[in-house]
Amino acid sequence: MPKTYRTLWLWLSTSFRAAPGLMTISAVLVAARAITAPTQTYGVSRLVDGIASDQSSTIALGIGIIIGGLAVSFVADGLGWPLQDTAQERMAGRVHADLLDVTTGIPGLTHHERPDVADRLELVRERAWRMGVGAEVLLWAFATVTNTATVLTLLGSVHPLLLVLPLLGCARIWSAYLSSTRQQKAWEDSLPQERLVDRLIEVAKDPRTGLELRVFGLGKVLLDKIFALQTERFERRVAAARWGGKVDGSVRLVFGLAYAAAIVWVIARARNGQATAGDVVLVLLLAPQVDQMTGGIAQNVYWVGEVVRSFSRYDWLREYAKQNSWRSSATPAPERLTSGIELRNVGFSYPGSESAVLSDISLTLPAGAAVALVGENGAGKTTLVKLLARMYDPTTGSILVDGVDLATIQPDDWRSQLSAGFQDFVKFELTAREVVAIGDVARAGDEDAVHTAILRGDAESVIAGLPHGLDTQLGKKFTDGVELSGGQWQRLALARAFMRERPLLLLLDEPTAALDPEAEHRLYEQYAEAAKVAASETGGITVLVSHRFSTVRMADLIVVMHNGRVEEFGTHPDLLAAGGRYAELFELQARAYR
Incomplete structure (x- = not known):
C-alpha cells in the first residue's frame, strides 16, 4: 500500500477504533449541522420570492425550511459537541497508548543513539496531541465537504457562472497549504534547538544539579544559552508565520473584490428580470458563507495537513519499530x-x-x-x-x-x-516496595521475595530508616515523598537486581x-x-x-x-x-x- 494511503487509513482506522459508535453518530450530526446554514439561506430566498409573487406555497416552503433548519441545528448542537469531545478524548487516549506500546516494544537501543531518529521521535512525541485531535479534524473535514457541496448546489441554481467564486476561493486552500508547509519546515529545522532547550531546562530545575549550578555560578550561563536557542527557534517560526499571513491576506483581498463584483452582477440581472429577488438575497447571504467555507477549507487544509504529517510520522515509527523488532529472533x-x-x-x-x-x-x-x-x-x-x-x-x-x-x-x-545492576541506575520514584519488586515483575506481589532481595542487597538499613517502611513514597516531587542519598538509592537498585534468584x-x-x-x-x-x-x-x-x-x-x-x-x-x-x-x-x- 502506498505510504499516503497507508497514512490516511491509519488516521481513519485509529479514529474509529477509538470510538466507533461515537464517531458514526458524530459524523451524521456534523453533516446535518454543516448543511443547516446554507439550507436556511435557501429557505430565506424562497420566502422572499413567495412574498414578492404572493405565493402561499412558496412562503410555506421557505418558513418550513427555516424552522426545520433551526430544529436540526438545535439537536445537532445539543448532542454533537459532547459526543465530539468524548470521541476526541478516546482518540487521544488511543494514540498515546499506541505510541507507548510501539516505542517500548522496540527491543534495542539504537533509536536512542541516532540523532536523526531522535529528532523524528521528538516530532512524534511533541506532535502526538495533533493526532489526538485527529477525530475532531476528521469530522471537521467531513462537515466541510458536506457544506461545500450544499453551497455549490445553491450557487449553481442561481447561475453556473457563480461557481467560479468558490473556485477562486480555492486559492486560499493553496495559500494555506504553502503556509503550513513553510511553518512545518521551520518546526522541523528547529528541533535540535528544541531538544537542547528541553534538556537545559531539565538541568536547571533538577535538584541533583542545583549544587554545581550554584557553586560554579552557571545559572546565568544556562539562561543565556536557553534564551539564545529560544530566540533562534522563534525567529525562524515567526518568519514562516509572517510569510503565510502575507500570502493569505493577499488571496483574501482578491477573493473579496471578485465576490463584490459578482453581487453587483446578480443585482443587475435581477433589474433586467433575469433573476429573482430571492436569487439576490441568496447570493448576498451566501457571500459570507462562501468566505467561511473557503476559510474553513483553508483551516482544514492546515489541520488536515498537520494531522496527516503527524500520522505519517507515527506510521514511520510503526514501520521503524517493525523493521527493528527482531521478529526473526524466535x-x-x-x-x-x-x-x-x-x-x-x-x-x-x-x-x-x-x-x-x-x-x-x-x-x-x-x-x-x-x-x-x-x-x-x-x-x-x-x-x-x-x-x-x-x-x-x-x-x-x-x-x-x-x-x-x-x-x-x-x-x-x-x-x-537476566538480572542486572548498573552504576547509572534508575531512581524509580515509586514506593520502596515497588522500587525493589519491579526487579522481577512476575513475583512483585511476593513479600518473601522482596524481603529476601532487600537482605541480599544489604538494604535493610535503608528500609528501616523510612517513615512508612516499604510503603514509603520515594522522591521529593510527591507529597510526603522521601528523598534518599545516592548510596541509599544504589542499595535499593542492588536489591532490585537480586529479585531474580537464578x-x-x-x-x-x-x-x-x-x-x-x-x-x-x-x-x-x-x-x-x-x-x-x-x-x-x-x-x-x-x-x-x-x-x-x-x-x-x-x-x-x-x-x-x-x-x-x-x-x-x-x-x-x-x-x-x-x-x-x-x-x-x-x-x-x-x-x-x-
Missing part, C-alpha cells in the same frame, strides 16, 4: 547453560559512528563462572555488557549462547533470564560505585554466594565490571580490556605472574591503599 532462551557464552570476532560501532568501540573480541565465558571485566575508562567494558544483554547486535562477529547465535534468540525471552546471566556494571569499599566488599560476597548457587542450579554466569581490584580478584576469570580489545585474561594469580597490564594496574591501586 528461538527460545535456554533454561540453563551447559557450555557458556562465546564471543567470536565481535566488533561493534555505535550507530552513526565510524570508529569501533570493540574490535575482534574472541572470548569464552564458561557456564557457572564469575567473570570480571577490568580496564581504564573507555576500554569498552560497558559496551560489552550491553551486547551481552542484547541491547545491540554486534557490528561484526557473533555471540553464541550454548552454541546458539544470540541474534536468533527472542530478546524479551533472553532478558527474562538468572542465567547476572550483569554488574560498577553497581556499587556510590558505596564505601567495606560495603562493596560485603555486597560482592553476597553476589559471589548467589553466583555459586546459580552456577550449580542453572549454569548461570556473573559478569562484574569494577575498578576495585580487591573485589575482582575473587572472580574465576578476569578479562583485561584496552582500547576495545581483550588484552589478557586469566585468574588473579596467573595475571599477576604474567606481569602485564593487570599486574601494573593492580600494583598502582595497591600502592595507593598502602
